Amino acid sequence: MEETAIFAGGCFWCMVEPFETQPGIINVVSGYTGGHVANPTYEQVTSHTTGHTEAVKITYDPEIISYRQLVQIYWQQTDPTDAMGQFQDRGDNYRPVIFVNSAEQREIAEKSREQLAKSEMFDDPIVTKIEDAQPFYPAEEEHQEFYKKNPLRYQIQEAGGRSEFQKNIGNKKMRVHLK
Numbered sequence: 001m002e003e004t005a006i007f008a009g010g011c012f013w014c015m016v017e018p019f020e021t022q023p024g025i026i027n028v029v030s031g032y033t034g035g036h037v038a039n040p041t042y043e044q045v046t047s048h049t050t051g052h053t054e055a056v057k058i059t060y061d062p063e064i065i066s067y068r069q070l071v072q073i074y075w076q077q078t079d080p081t082d083a084m085g086q087f088q089d090r091g092d093n094y095r096p097v098i099f100v101n102s103a104e105q106r107e108i109a110e111k112s113r114e115q116l117a118k119s120e121m122f123d124d125p126i127v128t129k130i131e132d133a134q135p136f137y138p139a140e141e142e143h144q145e146f147y148k149k150n151p152l153r154y155q156i157q158e159a160g161g162r163s164e165f166q167k168n169i170g171n172k173k174m175r176v177h178l179k
Helices: 013-020 042-046 067-077 103-118 151-158 162-170 173-177
Strands: 003-008 025-033 053-060 097-100 129-132 136-138
Touching: 003 013, 003 067, 013 025, 013 053, 013 067, 053 097, 053 136, 067 103, 097 103, 103 129
Parallel strands: 097 129
Antiparallel strands: 003 053, 003 097, 025 053, 025 136
């Protein structure tokens, strides 16, 4: 049985590889969600006029990887204290959001966010939103698996702060606090 999860955490190019490389992941699609325009284009979304955020839709096998594990991976990729973007990516289309599609996903995400807030890992409040899933529109083909198709540009994007965050906070401290 397959399930899906949708996460927004800055540029969707940088959100694919951390999930796609995990056992139990069937597919990761870059796309847009949370807005008011059907089938938006990248240009429309980056114009900040559609209300969408860049996100990834993950199809996974819950027998191999749990939603809770996916949420933990998510926290390791994003700065939960930055409501208006992630790292060098600024604007509402880069805001951090966990889009939930069931009461069970909401409960897991909210408990995880509460646990992160109680951990006192961050001086600033945790501002990542948890919202009901909305229609998800796949991005154009050139945005799919960007890290494989454009490795140099992907490295430059990662160097904008995300990889440093992962090295210092995401991959070390988060594992301790979110077990």
